[in-house]
Amino acid sequence: MVDVAKRAGVALSTVSYALNGTRPISEETRQRIYAAMEELGYKPHALARGLASKRSKIIALLFPTPERGLGLTELEFVTSAAEAARNKGYHLVLWSLPTDSSELRQLLQQGLVDGVLVMEVHLNDPRIELLRELEFPFSMIGRCAESTGMSYVDIDFDRTTQLAVNCLAELGHRQIGFINHSHEAFEAGYGPTVRVAQRFNEAIAAAQLHGVSSFCHDSVAAGYETFNQLLTDHPALSGLIVMNERAIPGIIQAVSERGWSIPDDISLISLVSSARVAEMTLPTLTTLEPPIAELGALGVDLLIQQLEAQDRELPQALLPCQLVVRGSTGQARRTER
Amino acid sequence: MVDVAKRAGVALSTVSYALNGTRPISEETRQRIYAAMEELGYKPHALARGLASKRSKIIALLFPTPERGLGLTELEFVTSAAEAARNKGYHLVLWSLPTDSSELRQLLQQGLVDGVLVMEVHLNDPRIELLRELEFPFSMIGRCAESTGMSYVDIDFDRTTQLAVNCLAELGHRQIGFINHSHEAFEAGYGPTVRVAQRFNEAIAAAQLHGVSSFCHDSVAAGYETFNQLLTDHPALSGLIVMNERAIPGIIQAVSERGWSIPDDISLISLVSSARVAEMTLPTLTTLEPPIAELGALGVDLLIQQLEAQDRELPQALLPCQLVVRGSTGQARRTER
DNA sequence: AGTATTCATCGAAGCGTTTCGACTATGCGT
DNA sequence: ACGCATAGTCGAAACGCTTCGATGAATACT
Numbered sequence: 001m002v003d004v005a006k007r008a009g010v011a012l013s014t015v016s017y018a019l020n021g022t023r024p025i026s027e028e029t030r031q032r033i034y035a036a037m038e039e040l041g042y043k044p045h046a047l048a049r050g051l052a053s054k055r056s057k058i059i060a061l062l063f064p065t066p067e068r069g070l071g072l073t074e075l076e077f078v079t080s081a082a083e084a085a086r087n088k089g090y091h092l093v094l095w096s097l098p099t100d101s102s103e104l105r106q107l108l109q110q111g112l113v114d115g116v117l118v119m120e121v122h123l124n125d126p127r128i129e130l131l132r133e134l135e136f137p138f139s140m141i142g143r144c145a146e147s148t149g150m151s152y153v154d155i156d157f158d159r160t161t162q163l164a165v166n167c168l169a170e171l172g173h174r175q176i177g178f179i180n181h182s183h184e185a186f187e188a189g190y191g192p193t194v195r196v197a198q199r200f201n202e203a204i205a206a207a208q209l210h211g212v213s214s215f216c217h218d219s220v221a222a223g224y225e226t227f228n229q230l231l232t233d234h235p236a237l238s239g240l241i242v243m244n245e246r247a248i249p250g251i252i253q254a255v256s257e258r259g260w261s262i263p264d265d266i267s268l269i270s271l272v273s274s275a276r277v278a279e280m281t282l283p284t285l286t287t288l289e290p291p292i293a294e295l296g297a298l299g300v301d302l303l304i305q306q307l308e309a310q311d312r313e314l315p316q317a318l319l320p321c322q323l324v325v326r327g328s329t330g331q332a333r334r335t336e337r
Numbered sequence: 338m339v340d341v342a343k344r345a346g347v348a349l350s351t352v353s354y355a356l357n358g359t360r361p362i363s364e365e366t367r368q369r370i371y372a373a374m375e376e377l378g379y380k381p382h383a384l385a386r387g388l389a390s391k392r393s394k395i396i397a398l399l400f401p402t403p404e405r406g407l408g409l410t411e412l413e414f415v416t417s418a419a420e421a422a423r424n425k426g427y428h429l430v431l432w433s434l435p436t437d438s439s440e441l442r443q444l445l446q447q448g449l450v451d452g453v454l455v456m457e458v459h460l461n462d463p464r465i466e467l468l469r470e471l472e473f474p475f476s477m478i479g480r481c482a483e484s485t486g487m488s489y490v491d492i493d494f495d496r497t498t499q500l501a502v503n504c505l506a507e508l509g510h511r512q513i514g515f516i517n518h519s520h521e522a523f524e525a526g527y528g529p530t531v532r533v534a535q536r537f538n539e540a541i542a543a544a545q546l547h548g549v550s551s552f553c554h555d556s557v558a559a560g561y562e563t564f565n566q567l568l569t570d571h572p573a574l575s576g577l578i579v580m581n582e583r584a585i586p587g588i589i590q591a592v593s594e595r596g597w598s599i600p601d602d603i604s605l606i607s608l609v610s611s612a613r614v615a616e617m618t619l620p621t622l623t624t625l626e627p628p629i630a631e632l633g634a635l636g637v638d639l640l641i642q643q644l645e646a647q648d649r650e651l652p653q654a655l656l657p658c659q660l661v662v663r664g665s666t667g668q669a670r671r672t673e674r
Numbered sequence: 675a676g677t678a679t680t681c682a683t684c685g686a687a688g689c690g691t692t693t694c695g696a697c698t699a700t701g702c703g704t
Numbered sequence: 705a706c707g708c709a710t711a712g713t714c715g716a717a718a719c720g721c722t723t724c725g726a727t728g729a730a731t732a733c734t
Contacts, residue, residue: 001690001691002690010713010714011713011714011715012690012691012714012715013692013693013694013713013714013715013716014712014713014714016691016692016693017692017693017712017713019691020692022692022693023693023711023712023713024710024711024712025711025712025713026711026712026713029712029713043443043446043447043448044447044690044691045388045447045448045689045690045691046447046448046449047384047387047388047393047448047449047689047690047691048388048689048690048691048692048719049690049691049692050384050691050719051382051384051385051388051689051690051691051692051719051720051721052690052691052692052693052718052719053691053692053693053719054692054719056384058430061431063416063419065416065420074412075411075412075415078412078415078431079400079402079431079433082400082431082432082433083402083433086432086433086434086440091430091449092430092431093395093428093429093430093431094415094416094419094429094430094431095419095423096416096419096420096423097423103423106380109380110380110381110382110383111380111382111383111384111720112383112384112428220616246613246616248617249616249617249618249619252619253619256619277617279557279583279586280585280586280614280617280618281586281617281618282586282589282590338720338721339720347683347684348683348684348685349684349685349721350683350684350685350686350722350723350724351682351683351684353721353722353723354682354683354722354723356721357722359722359723360681360682360683360723361680361681361682362681362682362683363681363682363683366682366683381720381721382719382720382721384719384720384721385689385719385720385721385722386720386721386722387689387721388689388690388691388719388720388721388722389688389689389720389721389722389723390689390721390722390723391689391722448690
């Protein structure tokens with residue numbers, strides 16, 4: 001940089017101002033400076049910049065070490081966040097740690113990152129508490145119980161659930177089942193599990209349908225069990241909303257073992273489920289697909305906005321899933337089984 | 338840091354030496370220094386450290402923006418790399434860009450990262466050329482055509498292919514088909530596609546079996562088509578090795594439309610395929626599962642080893658996939674169809 | 675006893691930026 | 705013709721650490 005200054009015949013600080021636009025620089029000098037940078041192949045040093053300006057232009061993605069197993073979903077999320085960050089001139093570092101790790105404090109205090117994007121927020125999340133305590137800038141994907149005064153993006157589960165129920169209702173289904181994630185996830189306050197469970201009942205009531213909910217572990221075997229139990233208890237079910245990708249093969253197997261077929265005997269909608277998974281099964285699944293890439297990008301945007309805004313505004317956003325009709329839904333049977 | 342030094346009654350530099358172990362420090366002083374750090378809640382500043390030492394302790398994961406669609410595989414990879422890095426005191430930033438992007442040069446010259454881990458290396462990869470040109474430290478996942486003098490980890494495709502062929506051979510299959518990724522991927526020099534294709538023929542020849550290979554786009558429809566074509570041309574096939582996760586549902590459908598069943602009429606092995614996918618289908622798939630997490634961690638380790646070693650050694654490693662027998666393989670039929 | 679080594683520590687010079695206060699023209703209103 | 709903003713620039717002081725050369729004390733080797 002000192003060479004650039006010399007070559008352009010200006011002071012070191014002038015080069016800096018030309019680079020950041022922090023103070024006015026005459027067009028002519030700017031030209032000379034840029035020319036000198038070009039000729040010398042000068043590239044500003046990110047670390048030095050960060051040290052001097054106290055803004056590293058690095059943000060962290062706080063990523064819980066996979067407990068429920070890792071979904072495709074998350075990957076797309078991570079890459080879209082990385083790209084969004086890069087587009088704004090930021091770098092994204094990955095911090096993959098358990099939600100209750102004490103290491104987070106260490107990492108934050110290293111002063112490396114300007115802000116944090118937190119994934120998979122639980123209703124009571126120690127990470128969030130720590131961030132608030134340290135008054136560290138952050139945004140969340142998902143929300144905790146009380147999210148006022150915090151910045152977040154999340155799936156609009158209310159709207160998503162409503163769309164699923166509407167879809168089945170319009171196909172003539174009156175008896176609708178809902179297979180959720182596990183009861184443990186519900187108890188732990190995992191957002192989607194809690195919100196969809198609640199909204200399902202409201203939507204069913206509002207549409208004057210019959211509904212029945214069930215929890216289910218995230219596994220093929222649990223899907224099989226849960227479905228059979230559900231059908232034993234409620235033989236008239238004809239529509240099924242499932243928010244549990246991993247249980248689905250078990251459900252499909254259970255259906256076919258009864259000699260039934262999808263969608264002729266049972267219609268099935270997979271909630272918050274990506275196209276990639278939907279196309280692995282036969283028939284392909286009608287889904288409500290989460291706007292993953294948008295969520296990732298938006299989360300990053302909100303965080304950066306928060307970092308760069310002078311006023312401490314805390315933006316929030318909700319995005320609905322998109323209904324994609326494939327082979328697993330159809331008209332309800334006229335006749336009772 | 339200056340406060341810590343004061344409080345411990347030593348010079349600034351002594352604190353630094355105590356922190357890094359760069360020079361010997363008496364046990365007693367060390368204690369005093371650590372006590373002072375504790376009391377003052379001192380945490381070293383990562384950026385300043387990086388600036389002064391010229392080693393940021395940040396590495397980048399160079400991640401091509403998904404072309405073939407993103408697999409589960411990659412996610413596990415990314416998280417395991419992040420964790421491995423953290424265990425060694427490094428941060429991992431994500432650089433998700435197309436292989437031919439000119440932005441890479443910019444990023445490298447920012448001086449932010451000490452080294453780069455390159456994913457999805459193609460036989461002729463402009464990213465690698467750039468890295469060599471700039472003499473920038475890097476390791477690869479996968480290899481290019483000529484990988485001598487470079488550090489990499491990769492799946493041992495030779496061994497993996499051999500395992501698949503052996504498995505089918507031991508079950509009595511004599512006529513074995515191989516469904517690869519697309520011909521375009523092969524032409525583009527995508528490593529796995531090229532290596533397995535070659536090794537398949539060698540392994541078949543060595544075991545005195547009959548083998549036939551076929552390319553196939555990464556889609557359900559292509560899987561369906563390719564399988565039917567293959568069976569039309571070679572009706573006696575009884576074992577099938579598939580390295581194309583997305584084609585598999587189409588293959589399964591085609592099998593069942595013939596009134597055949599897996600594994601009674603056709604045995605199927607999915608190559609380089611994760612448990613998660615294998616359990617989505619009926620029957621579940623016998624797979625050769627890639628040691629993703631190990632690859633990610635090892636890649637990071639090799640890179641860091643390269644960064645920290647005084648001698649410029651360039652370590653390499655190959656890891657085989659692990660055979661996991663599930664429901665899609667069985668004894669070959671005795672009678673010809 | 676004298677010299678060579680090693681150990682433990684200090685002070686100061688960077689690392690490559692940003693940013694603050696100060697300085698000089700220039701154009702403005704009066 | 706006079707003070708006053710303002711655009712444009714400079715020099716120097718941070719930012720928080722590492723690292724180099726030097727120094728003194730203690731130990732080891734002839």
